[in-house]
Amino acid sequence: MSADREALLARLAGLERENRALQAKIRLLDEGRAKQERIADTHRRLLRCVNRDYEESLAVIERQHADALRLTAELTRYRNELQDLVAERSAALHQANERLRNLSLKILAAQETERRWLSMELHDGVLQSLAAVHIFLQTELQGLASRLPEQSFDKLRLAARTVGEVMRDMREVVASLRPPMLDDVGLEAALRALVKKCLLPCPAIRARISIEVGDTGLHEEQKIICYRILQEALSNAARHSRARNLCVEVSRDSGGLAVRVQDDGVGFDPAASRLEGVGIESMRERVRLLGGSFQLEAAPGRGVRLSAFLPCAVTPEES
Numbered sequence: 001m002s003a004d005r006e007a008l009l010a011r012l013a014g015l016e017r018e019n020r021a022l023q024a025k026i027r028l029l030d031e032g033r034a035k036q037e038r039i040a041d042t043h044r045r046l047l048r049c050v051n052r053d054y055e056e057s058l059a060v061i062e063r064q065h066a067d068a069l070r071l072t073a074e075l076t077r078y079r080n081e082l083q084d085l086v087a088e089r090s091a092a093l094h095q096a097n098e099r100l101r102n103l104s105l106k107i108l109a110a111q112e113t114e115r116r117w118l119s120m121e122l123h124d125g126v127l128q129s130l131a132a133v134h135i136f137l138q139t140e141l142q143g144l145a146s147r148l149p150e151q152s153f154d155k156l157r158l159a160a161r162t163v164g165e166v167m168r169d170m171r172e173v174v175a176s177l178r179p180p181m182l183d184d185v186g187l188e189a190a191l192r193a194l195v196k197k198c199l200l201p202c203p204a205i206r207a208r209i210s211i212e213v214g215d216t217g218l219h220e221e222q223k224i225i226c227y228r229i230l231q232e233a234l235s236n237a238a239r240h241s242r243a244r245n246l247c248v249e250v251s252r253d254s255g256g257l258a259v260r261v262q263d264d265g266v267g268f269d270p271a272a273s274r275l276e277g278v279g280i281e282s283m284r285e286r287v288r289l290l291g292g293s294f295q296l297e298a299a300p301g302r303g304v305r306l307s308a309f310l311p312c313a314v315t316p317e318e319s
C-alpha cells in the first residue's frame, strides 16, 4: 500500500515538474507572441508610413506628369507656330530672291539690248562715216601726191592710215559689244567661230573641242551667257595660261547647258587677294543670275578647270 502511495507521490511530483516545464514553455510562447505582436505592430506602422510616402510621391509624380504634359503641349504649339513662321518667312525670302533674280535677268537682258543697239549705232553711224572719210582721204591722196609738199602729203597719208586703224579697232568694239553671229547663225556656229577666233593668236595650244548644243529651245539669256562665259574662259586661257593643251566642251541635256574649259598651263591661286580682273567674277555672277552653278579649280602650276551649268528652266517674268 505504501509502495503504491510512494509511486503515486513520485508520479505526482513528476507531473508537477512536467506542469512547471509546460508553464515555462507557455510563458515563453506568450512572450514570443507578444514580441511578434510588437513586431507586427511596427511593420504595420512602417507600412502605413511607406504607404503614405508612396501616395504622396505618387501625387507629386502625377502633378509633375500633368505639368510636363502641359509644357509639352505648349512647346508643341510654339514649335508649330515657329514652323509656320519659318515657312512663311522662307516663302517670302524665296519670292524676294526670285524677284531679285528676275530683275537681275531683266537688267542683263536690257544690257544686252543696249549693247546691241550701241553696236548697231557704231556700225551704221560712226563706222560708215569713218569709212567715207577713209575712202575720201585715199582717193584724194592719189591725186595730191604730185601737188602737195612732201611733208603735208605724209601727214595726210598718216591721217588716212590712222582712220583705217580706228576703223579696225571700232569693228573689234562692235563685234565684242554683240556676238555678231549669235543672231544670224545660232549659238552652236557662233561658239565654234568664237573658239576659232580666240585660238588663232595661240598656235602653240593644242585644242580638243566638242560643241554639241543645237539651237532650239534655248532662251536668249542662256545663249548670251553661254557665249560670254566661253569668250572669257578662252580669253583667259589665251592671255594667262601658257598652256600646251586645252579642252573645250559645251554640251546640252534636258536640264541645261554645260560649259567646261580646262587647260594644263601655269594655273594660279584663286584665293590670292590681288586678282585684279573682273572676268571671273562676272562669269560667276552671270551664272548665278541664271540660277546655275559655277566652279573654278585652279592651282599654281596645275592649270585651270572651269565648269558652268546654265539651267533651261529659267524663264524671266514678262512684267
Ligand SMILES: Nc1ncnc2c1ncn2[C@@H]1O[C@H](COP(=O)(O)OP(=O)(O)OP(=O)(O)O)[C@@H](O)[C@H]1O
Binding pocket: 236, 237, 240, 241, 242, 263, 265, 266, 267, 268, 275, 276, 277, 278, 279, 280, 281, 303, 304
Ligand atoms: N586660264 C588661266 N591660267 C592662268 N591664270 C589665269 C587663268 N584664268 C585666270 N587667271 C588668273 O586670274 C586672274 C583673274 O582673271 P580674270 O579673268 O578675272 O581677270 P583678267 O583676265 O586679268 O582681266 P579681265 O578678264 O577683267 O580682262 C588673271 O589676271 C590671271 O592671273
Ligand SMILES: [Mg+2]
Binding pocket: 232, 235, 236, 277, 278, 279, 280
Ligand atoms: Mg579675264
